[in-house]
Amino acid sequence: MSNFNAPVHEYDFLVRHVLAREIQLLNYDVNLTEDFKLVLESVGTFVDEQLLPLALSADEQGCTIKGNQAFAPDGYKEVYQNYIQDGWGAIHTSVEDGGQGLPLPLSFACDEVLSSGSMAFALYISIRLGVYEVIKTLGSDYLKQKYLEKIGTGVWNGTMCLTEPQCGTDLSLIKTKAVLNEDGTYRLSGTKIFITGGDHHLTDNIVHLVLARIEGAPTGLAGLGLFIVPKYLSDDGKIGDSNHVSCARLENKLGIHASATAELVFDQAQGWIVGQPGQGLLGMFSMMKLARIGTSFQALGVAEYTYQKAVDYAQNRIQGRDLINKSKDSIAIIQHPNIRRELLRMQTSISSGRLLAFQTTLLNGLTTASDHPELKKLANAILPIFMAVSKTVCSEYGVEVATAAMQTYGGHGYIHESGIEHALRDVQILPIYEGTNDVQSLDIILRRIFDGKHETVSILLNWLEQQFDDLELNECDQIYLEQSKHLFEQLKETTESIKGNLQQNPFAALQYAKDYLWYVAHSMMSVLWLRVISSLTHSENLAVNKQNKYAEAAFYFNYMQIDTFTRHERLKRANAMSAVLQNFQPEL
Structure with a gap:
């Protein structure tokens, strides 16, 4: 390449x-x-x-x-x-x-x-x-x-230590124990698994952020504290004695082989509490927020790399006859209609994910925008939905783009030397870690449609619809606006149906949570793509290829957004299917 x-x-x-x-x-x-x-x-x-x-x-x-x-x-x-x-x-x-x-x-x-x-x-x-x-x-x-x-300069590294052998998503099951010392520090003992960068030789020290149960504290999440536990004790920046944090093993994984995913054992390791006892989860969520947003960009990176590889290969791989012009000469595979379509699908998927991910980072910044109190309130309300949607969409698009790149290469993509094979293995982790995509979709159903006080999805939809007022579209592009407005109306109806099912038939409401998340995702992406079209129409000195970017937008509305038709039908039939699923008994 x-x-x-x-x-x-x-x-x-x-x-x-x-x-x-x-x-x-x-x-x-x-x-x-x-x-x-x-x-x-x-x-x-x-x-x-x-x-x-x-x-x-x-x-x-x-x-x-x-x-x-x-x-x-x-x-x-x-x-x-x-x-x-x-x-x-x-x-x-x-x-x-x-x-x-x-x-x-x-x-x-x-x-x-x-x-x-x-x-x-x-x-x-x-x-x-x-x-x-x-x-x-x-x-x-x-x-x-x-x-x-x-840590800020990278001279030392750091980790996030949540998961234990008996608990992943359910952090109330954490057993790692923190015992208070007379000097105000703690002694931590326990085992943490799946720790990204848990141990390595790239830096002289690694500072672990550990969620642990404080001795004598209440059971459940209220008894958790957040602790700084360095691999080595230090004085004035100089490395001292071992802090009794050892790497028991490294995970043998499908992908990201070059990342040390470690099992760490804390044996009376000295730690310093961060924040107040009982508020450990609150502090950890601030770190998880950045990690979850970062997952979207990791997926985009793998997708961008494999897409560029696929384009280069398609331009240079001579294979097959010209079935359009009936030439007998062999042609580059990029001239085949199905390959051309897949390359545009890959590029549009990356651009769609990048729109979502970058908008999410900006909303995250607006959550602390003290000069705009109403906007700050809005951003805090809708950011969790953007985070869940961006993480899910980008990670799944990342897998799809890497898979499509392998299909572009054919057999050569399946061979290690192509670079596609290991990228496809690497990207498979992204729908799983930092909260699986199924967990993200359940969060939207259970906590964002109605949390007892707020109807956050409704707040989101109202905000998105307000974006329509600032659009300047040519007459030929109005069809995309009308298409998006129709999607919004259907989503509102579906949201009300799910709210009813949460009271009457929760199985029906939860079984298609992923379909609902993608429905919300397309409502977000539709608005963002309309803003792209408006920018292409009225802006000058564009850094991007205007024709190609408009092709992406047209492809999104004519090929990708219509994915909502199928999801809408599934969600309409949720009650009927809930009985089928509940009667289904898997057999070995």
Whole structure:
């Protein structure tokens, strides 16, 4: 394949045109257009020159463990240090903590570009930033002084430790115990599994953010605390003794072989509480929020890489006759209608996901927009829906695009050397971690349609419909507007039906939760694509190819949005199918 191209022009289009309204409200004290161009081009060069050359060997070698120490693949330590020393690992952390202080959306865009080079490598960079944010927001002065600069710059790394052998989604089952010491610190004992970057040799120290049950505290979630537990104790930034945190094993996984997914054992490890006892889950959710948003960009990165590979292959692979012009000469497969359609589907899926993901990051910024109290209230209400939808849509589009890339390659894509095979294995984790996509859809049904006080989905739909008022569309594009308005009306009816079923037939309401999430997703994407068309119609000096971008929009409305027809029929028949499903008894 030719050199990897970071999607700089795509982000330029979003920042200056499609989502410029939100950018202006956030009032960033930087030239975001120039920053995006400079940073993404530089990270793209890093990916092309340093990371992609390691992709196949790192996947083949994977991570290894010797004694209680894990090791990332050969070459990763040098590449990690290069990335950190160049300052890219501290893009959005505060200047007083050694960072560059740039907006968080730019950091997420860098996650996408890094994930194109290696999703496994990108995880070492991104996961620690959640630890940084938690300490920055909730940590004591002691913890801030001790850890913020080290973690914020990437000199030290960090992890999030939730899952245990007996509990994943249900965190009330956590058994890791924290016992209070006389000096105000705690001793933690227990086992955590599936810890991304749980142990490695890329940095001198790893700072674990651990959710644990405080001795003597109430049962359930109220008894949990959040603790900083370093791998090594330190004094004045110097590494000291082991803190009794050991790596028991590394998971043997389908993909992301170069990411050390570890089982960690805490044996009377010293920890410092973050925030107040009993509020551990609140602090952990602030880290999970960033990780969940980041998942969308990881998926986009894999999708962008495999799409670019597929385009390059389709342009150069000569195979088959020209069935349209009846020529006997063999042609490049990109000239075949079905291949051309699939490439446009891949590109439109990536653009749709990027619209959702970037809008989500901007809404996240607006949740703290003190200058706009009503907008801040709105953003806090609808952000959880955007997060769930963006995570689900991007991760599933990521799998679909990587699969379509393999189909474009045919048998060559199934071979390891193509680079498609390992990317397809890597992306499979994204619909699973940071809350499975089924859990995301259940969250919308159970907590966002009506939570006892608010009808958040209704708030979302009202806000989305208000976006119609700002659209300037040509007459020929009005059909897409009418199509989207019809979708909205059907979604409102379906939402009311689900609300009734939650009271009368909850099985019916929950069985098609994923279909409902995708219905909501298309309502969001429809508005965003209408804003794309409006931008194409009335904006000048576009960084993107106007003809191709309009083709994407037309493809979305004429091929992808009509997915809602099938989902609407399924949801209409939910009551009938609930009886069928409940009577079904699986047999071995």
